[in-house]
Structures are given as C-alpha cells and as structure tokens.
Amino acid sequence: MTSPESARRSYESVQARRTQLLQAAVRVMGRIGVAAASTRAITAEAGLPHGSFHYCFGTKEKLLEELFRLEVNDVATQLASHLPTSGTLRERLELTLRAELERVKRDPDRQHVMLDLTATAHSTPALAELPGWEHDRYLQIVRENLVSSAGSHDRRAERLAVLVVAGMRGIVAAWLARGPQHDDAEAEAERSIHDLALALVLFEGEASADGS
C-alpha cells in the first residue's frame, strides 16, 4: 500500500521535529548564511514540509533564539571538556587556546554561523541580550578553570580570563578572516597562541609580585 509518493511520514514528537529543524538550520546557515536561511530553506534541508516550521516553533525568532542557546551550550561544553587540569600555567593556557582553535578548524562554517547569529542578535530586540550571555558563559568557564587549577585568587583569575577570552576571539577571528584554505593562517594562529600564552604567563608573574 505505502507507495513511495503517497507514503506519509511516521509521527514523531514535537521535540524530535524541533531538533531535526535545528540541525538542518545550522547546516543550511553554514552554507548560505543566517539571513538567507528562510523557513522554507530550513524545512527543505530537513526534508519536512513548510508547515512543520510554524507547528514546531511558531516564529522564526524562536528558532533563532533556541539555535543560539544550543550552539553556545555546545561550544561551552567543548571548551570546558578540553580544559587542562595539570601542567604549568603556560602549558595550560596553550592547550586551552589550541583546543578552541581546533574546534573552529574542525567546522569553520559552524563558527561562521555563531558570528552571524551574534550579529543578527545585536539588531533583534528580542535577542539583544544573548551576546552578553554568551560572552559571560565563556568567561566563567575559563575563570573557574584558572581558579581551581592554578589556585589563583578570584580577582587575578578574572583579569587573566578576560585576556584569554579576548585573545581567543581575536585569534579565531583572524584565522577565519584568512579563510580555511589559506596556508599562512594556520602557522600564524599557532604562533599567536604560543606568543599569547607566554605574554600572559609573564603578566601573571609580574602581577603576583607587584600589587597593581
């Protein structure tokens, strides 16, 4: 009976459909950008009819918000799971920065989607608070690692964490700007990580001696 063209889809929970759409969204956004990823483009990528979009999310803004939160959580999880707990401060800083760069290199389009989502959120009132939340998220993870692993004071770890996150962002942005196929980009990023880790270690040493 179930001939191919008249085959009706088996029923799934709304949650299952939601995750399908979210995964399809990040794929298609990585290919054509956030702005060009229409509700129809997303449902088509997921192999679902257009009507399912409104049924599962109601509004495109809802999809964007949920996608942003999911992606940030995923990045935060990967970041947290690669934080080193032993070694010198310099080694730990290098490993942290390198792990983040490796994550971006593993799937550059995904990071492009994150940056595109952040830009979109900035000019969307309902999503305007998300970039701040995202930044605080990364900051907290790095700070707590520095406190628990280096045993430094909260105040000192905070200042160091801010520089780590800022440098991380800048190094990743530079690598992305050059493009994944650019050869020099990788070497420059590696050198930046090496140099930044050294600079931060020297800064930490200087600061722990002096009280500034």
Add this chain to the structure above:
Amino acid sequence: MTSPESARRSYESVQARRTQLLQAAVRVMGRIGVAAASTRAITAEAGLPHGSFHYCFGTKEKLLEELFRLEVNDVATQLASHLPTSGTLRERLELTLRAELERVKRDPDRQHVMLDLTATAHSTPALAELPGWEHDRYLQIVRENLVSSAGSHDRRAERLAVLVVAGMRGIVAAWLARGPQHDDAEAEAERSIHDLALALVLFEGEASADGS
C-alpha cells in the same frame, strides 16, 4: 510653478548620489541590521526614489562591496591617525588600544555594521575575500607603526602586531557584547587594555632577550 509636491530634484552627479546612498545605508543598517536593510529602506533613508538605487549601483552586492571598502578605509584612517609616535612601548600600546576602543564607543552601531558586513561577506562568494583584506589592513598599519616607532625588527614587530590586533578585536567584541549601556563593560575594557599592554611589553622584553 515649482509647487512643493511637484518639485523635481535638482540634478546631481552619480557620485554624489552614491555617497548619499552609502551614508544612508550605514545609518539604516546600524538601526535594523545589514540583512534587513533593503534597497527600498536605503533609498527611503536617503530621501531618494527606489529607482535611483539601480541607477547608481546596479546591484545590491555592489553597494555592499563599496560600503565595506569605505568603512574599512575609514576605520584604518582613524586607527592610523591616532597611532602614537613617542613614549615607552607600553604607553604606545595603551594609547593605540584605547584609541580603537574610543572609536567604537563613539559610534557602536557603526562597529555593529562592520561585524555584520563581515559576517555577510563570509557567505557571499563575491565578497568572500574582503574580511581577509580588512584584517591585513589593520595588521599592516599596526606593524608599520611598531617598526618605525619602536625600531624593532620586522619579524618581531609582526608577531607583536598580530597580538595587538587580536587583543583589540577581542576587547572590542567583549565591550560590544555587554552593550553600550552596561556600566561594568567600560571598566572591564579599560582594565583589559591596561593588562594587555603590560603583558605585551613583558613579552617583547622576554623575546628580545631570548631568541625564541
């Protein structure tokens, strides 16, 4: 004869109309984002009829490319004009970073437009090379200043410049993520600049002693 509603616009050169549209574009993009800035929204902001858009630019992509180049040139000019030529390395680094932060604080929407344009360019084949060109532009300016002003070797200045630009990007991004009205953002950015300048000076000192 020239009754208000039938008053025809006085003729201007295409270039004049182009700059009108470009200025209107950056205004409206700062308000509603790059993606939402349609050709009609831009012409309306400029007080021109819709047809003038195609007459002046032909394609929206052309407007985007020209706008990107203009904005990058403007940022680069402001950056170059505020580069210090005297003082200790630490003072010069602080001034450079602070000048860039002040530029962003002077008109945050403009920086949002830049980031949004960069994200858009990444998923637009015709504009894909612009982000790399932008990054190299800033890098070159900072590097040349370090060479001429600090007299350091090209190789050393290059590595320092990369860290300066990366840190600059990260600090500005952090400030923007918090939002212009957030009080703590300003203090944190100032502290980051202070700390980063110190870290880079220590790095430079260490590197000039050792040969790594």
Add this chain to the structure above:
DNA sequence: TCTTGATTTGGCCAGGTGGCCAAATCAGGA
C-alpha cells in the same frame, strides 16, 4: 536654437518571505 546624453522617476515584474489554517491522518487511552 537644436541636439545629445546624463539623470530622475514611478511603476511593473516574477519570485520569495513569514505566518497561518483547516482538513486529513494517526496513536493510544477509555
């Protein structure tokens, strides 16, 4: 004066957009 070319303008087009809905379909408990 006439003519040539640049500029202005409003309207037109095919196509895409987000959102919505009612009818069809199904799963599972009463």
Add this chain to the structure above:
DNA sequence: TCCTGATTTGGCCACCTGGCCAAATCAAGA
C-alpha cells in the same frame, strides 16, 4: 470499539524583495 488530542500537510495570504525599464526631465555643448 470509539474518541480525543497530537501531528501532518498543502495551500493560502498579504507583503516585501531585487531588478528593470521607458518615459519624462534637465544641463550643456554644437
């Protein structure tokens, strides 16, 4: 068994999008 609520689906809507064009208007040189 029937029935209630969840799910699916295709089509509909008003609106907006980028691009285009021909007629109207004007400036300035021949």
